[in-house]
Amino acid sequence: MRELRRVLVTGANGLIGGIVRRHLGRKYALSFLAREAAPGANHVGDICDLGSIRPAFVGADAVVHLAATSSVDALWDDVFADNIAGTYNVFEAAREHGVRRIVFASSNHVVGMYEAEAAPAIYDLPDDRVFDAATPVRPDSLYGVSKVFGEALGRLYADRYGMDVVCLRIGTVRADDDPTRAIAGHPFAAFPELTAEQAGHRLRATWLSHRDCARLIRAALEAPVHWAVVYGTSDNPRRLWDLQAGRDLLGYEPLDSAPA
Amino acid sequence: MRELRRVLVTGANGLIGGIVRRHLGRKYALSFLAREAAPGANHVGDICDLGSIRPAFVGADAVVHLAATSSVDALWDDVFADNIAGTYNVFEAAREHGVRRIVFASSNHVVGMYEAEAAPAIYDLPDDRVFDAATPVRPDSLYGVSKVFGEALGRLYADRYGMDVVCLRIGTVRADDDPTRAIAGHPFAAFPELTAEQAGHRLRATWLSHRDCARLIRAALEAPVHWAVVYGTSDNPRRLWDLQAGRDLLGYEPLDSAPA
Numbered sequence: 001m002r003e004l005r006r007v008l009v010t011g012a013n014g015l016i017g018g019i020v021r022r023h024l025g026r027k028y029a030l031s032f033l034a035r036e037a038a039p040g041a042n043h044v045g046d047i048c049d050l051g052s053i054r055p056a057f058v059g060a061d062a063v064v065h066l067a068a069t070s071s072v073d074a075l076w077d078d079v080f081a082d083n084i085a086g087t088y089n090v091f092e093a094a095r096e097h098g099v100r101r102i103v104f105a106s107s108n109h110v111v112g113m114y115e116a117e118a119a120p121a122i123y124d125l126p127d128d129r130v131f132d133a134a135t136p137v138r139p140d141s142l143y144g145v146s147k148v149f150g151e152a153l154g155r156l157y158a159d160r161y162g163m164d165v166v167c168l169r170i171g172t173v174r175a176d177d178d179p180t181r182a183i184a185g186h187p188f189a190a191f192p193e194l195t196a197e198q199a200g201h202r203l204r205a206t207w208l209s210h211r212d213c214a215r216l217i218r219a220a221l222e223a224p225v226h227w228a229v230v231y232g233t234s235d236n237p238r239r240l241w242d243l244q245a246g247r248d249l250l251g252y253e254p255l256d257s258a259p260a
Numbered sequence: 261m262r263e264l265r266r267v268l269v270t271g272a273n274g275l276i277g278g279i280v281r282r283h284l285g286r287k288y289a290l291s292f293l294a295r296e297a298a299p300g301a302n303h304v305g306d307i308c309d310l311g312s313i314r315p316a317f318v319g320a321d322a323v324v325h326l327a328a329t330s331s332v333d334a335l336w337d338d339v340f341a342d343n344i345a346g347t348y349n350v351f352e353a354a355r356e357h358g359v360r361r362i363v364f365a366s367s368n369h370v371v372g373m374y375e376a377e378a379a380p381a382i383y384d385l386p387d388d389r390v391f392d393a394a395t396p397v398r399p400d401s402l403y404g405v406s407k408v409f410g411e412a413l414g415r416l417y418a419d420r421y422g423m424d425v426v427c428l429r430i431g432t433v434r435a436d437d438d439p440t441r442a443i444a445g446h447p448f449a450a451f452p453e454l455t456a457e458q459a460g461h462r463l464r465a466t467w468l469s470h471r472d473c474a475r476l477i478r479a480a481l482e483a484p485v486h487w488a489v490v491y492g493t494s495d496n497p498r499r500l501w502d503l504q505a506g507r508d509l510l511g512y513e514p515l516d517s518a519p520a
Contacts, residue, residue: 076348076352080344080348084340084344084409092336110412113415136394137412138419139416140419141416142413144412145409145412145413148408148409149344152397152405152408153402153405155397155399156400159373159398159450190419
């Protein structure tokens with residue numbers, strides 16, 4: 001198989017877009033699509049407008065689709081436009097241009113209601129419950145529902161058009177890359193109020209380091225799989241989500257680990 | 261629990277809307293919402309426009325949400341407007357008005373790719389493969405993807421707002437109610453070409469009689485469940501989809517059976 005070399009990243013100006021730029025820029029010929037002009041955004045276009053993003057897909061071997069409304073408390077209008085219409089447009093532009101692989105930034109929020117129901121006890125160290133990709137979806141938010149949609153669309157494009165599709169249910173990536181500085185309160189609407197200590201435990205459970213995030217995306221670009229859904233966190237002792245499928249299907253082995 | 265008595269049906273002018281009207285009109289105080297004025301449509305409104313449908317939900321105990329673009333080969337614009345925005349608007353209007361239960365017309369096409377892959381052998385009588393609700397979704401079409409979305413949204417509304425939600429993965433309902441008159445060709449885009457005989461076998465596998473359809477919807481309105489996803493066909497010897505969950509969760513027992 002021809003090497004995947006030219007990789008288009010949507011959501012160039014986001015946190016994970018920056019991680020890809022810094023960590024994977026030597027490995028791939030990266031190009032970046034962003035809604036607004038910014039240093040390093042080769043292409044300016046709005047994923048809500050298929051025509052505006054087509055030029056970015058010319059010549060791309062693979063797409064890392066990060067552009068989204070990423071707030072779990074997002075309202076319907078934003079989720080509907082950015083995450084539903086936008087994700088369809090990205091898959092469709094990729095299909096039109098013969099893109100061979102899409103790495104789709106899904107989210108643990110597709111199963112977040114299990115966590116909301118079990119919180120805060122599930123963050124405790126003696127609690128060894130782990131949700132894997134066979135767990136039926138149970139979104140905690142409209143954001144989570146939109147990611148269920150994106151995974152289903154990805155499956156369709158894999159089945160119908162032969163595209164390789166890897167969905168990453170990404171944990172918590174922090175701008176400061178620090179797994180120890182959490183904020184008390186509601187992590188999001190479906191959740192119980194967490195104390196500072198509980199919020200700290202949650203972050204230590206769900207943290208994905210920048211370095212591991214880049215390794216995960218690289219593994220998703222290179223693994224010899226046609227279709228996969230995997231969770232992405234660092235190797236955290238308090239983790240809630242299965243890492244074995246990531247190892248087995250993608251060869252993703254986290255290097256970092258939040259403190260217990 | 262107070263009896264569910266006032267039932268709003270969306271998609272009043274569709275095939276299944278007519279079945280509900282004929283078979284369940286004595287059991288419930290039915291009202292009907294349709295996009296266009298028609299005899300028996302008490303409410304005219306477009307599910308794509310939340311404001312236009314709100315009046316129909318006043319006083320409703322339950323909603324049977326049938327309105328949709330129902331062609332499996334539908335293009336994105338229709339699926340996006342009618343099945344995604346429209347279904348969100350129906351759930352949201354129901355929540356706003358304190359509706360206690362939604363019966364959502366989902367579809368076997370949420371798992372249709374398994375069938376497409378196994379066709380036509382899977383229609384043969386000695387083939388006893390059956391897909392149940394634990395089978396991971398694998399839509400065969402954008403229509404199927406939109407029904408995955410609707411089920412996920414239903415789960416969110418059940419979890420977040422305490423609404424009872426029953427998703428029915430409905431088989432093949434025919435205007436003539438005849439399970440023996442199928443048409444050769446592509447049943448839909450993802451499928452192999454079927455001969456007249458194979459298409460006949462498919463229809464005998466997937467048929468849901470009018471009478472059983474009404475019984476299924478009644479069971480979905482009355483069963484003491486908070487959340488369920490079940491397949492709906494008659495008791496067909498060639499069936500592809502599990503009927504046990506319908507029996508166990510809803511007490512749905514089909515009376516009809518397509519000939520083998």
